[in-house]
Amino acid sequence: MTEALFTEDAYLRDCTARVISADERGVVLDRTVMYARSGGQPGDTGTLRWDGGEAAVAEAVKGEAGAVVHTLAAGAAAPPVGAEVAVTLDWARRHRHMRMHTTMHLLCSVLPGIYATGNQIGAEKSRLDFDLPDPPTKEWLTERLAELVAAGHPTGTRWIAEAELEANPQLVRTLSVQPPRGAGRIRLVRIGPEAAPVDLQPCGGTHVRSTAEIGRVEVTKLENKGKQNRRVHFILPE
Structure with missing residues (x-):
């Protein structure tokens, strides 16, 4: 190991x-x-x-x-x-992935109750799919993300027992990938204060310490990928 x-x-x-x-x-x-x-x-x-x-x-x-x-x-x-x-x-590449991954959590936060169905993180562009029949406009999403970035919300992690996750299934925001089980504990990633998080969900990835570190985000395209599957493309313009 x-x-x-x-x-x-x-x-x-x-x-x-x-x-x-x-x-x-x-x-x-x-x-x-x-x-x-x-x-x-x-x-x-x-x-x-x-x-x-x-x-x-x-x-x-x-x-x-x-x-x-x-x-x-x-x-x-x-x-x-x-x-x-x-x-x-390669720190420059990793840091881009961290900014992108944290942005994905923010996207989940502006679409409460909507499950993600797939994703792909890249250094230059990323995408996140949602089980969503009628998505908001790319301009609306870009504005909401800009507000969350500007707020400088801190990020953090903590571990919970698998039994706690089973008792709170709403923490899982993805339909395509389930948190790995069998180790006895699950890692949660939090954005915002512990008492009132902007986003809280199981995740094993890497993230920035503050949303302010993400910089400018632009949602570039929304795609229809099925009956209810909507793909959100975004970039981090320098």
């Missing part, structure tokens, strides 16, 4: 780790700052460096039994098992 340092601190950019295994699938470390692809958020990229070598990480992905597999760029040599490596992620 790989200790996922990003779960507790999404702002860690590097760490040292020990190589547990290395084969054609990639490198497994005992700890990492690299997020493994899941929930619509791409896996991180970056670099592994060790005494005598270095390799570019093409993407971090999920392995078996809680492992994070660092897939290497084509032709890159893997570090030896047992070696200590310095792990450095």
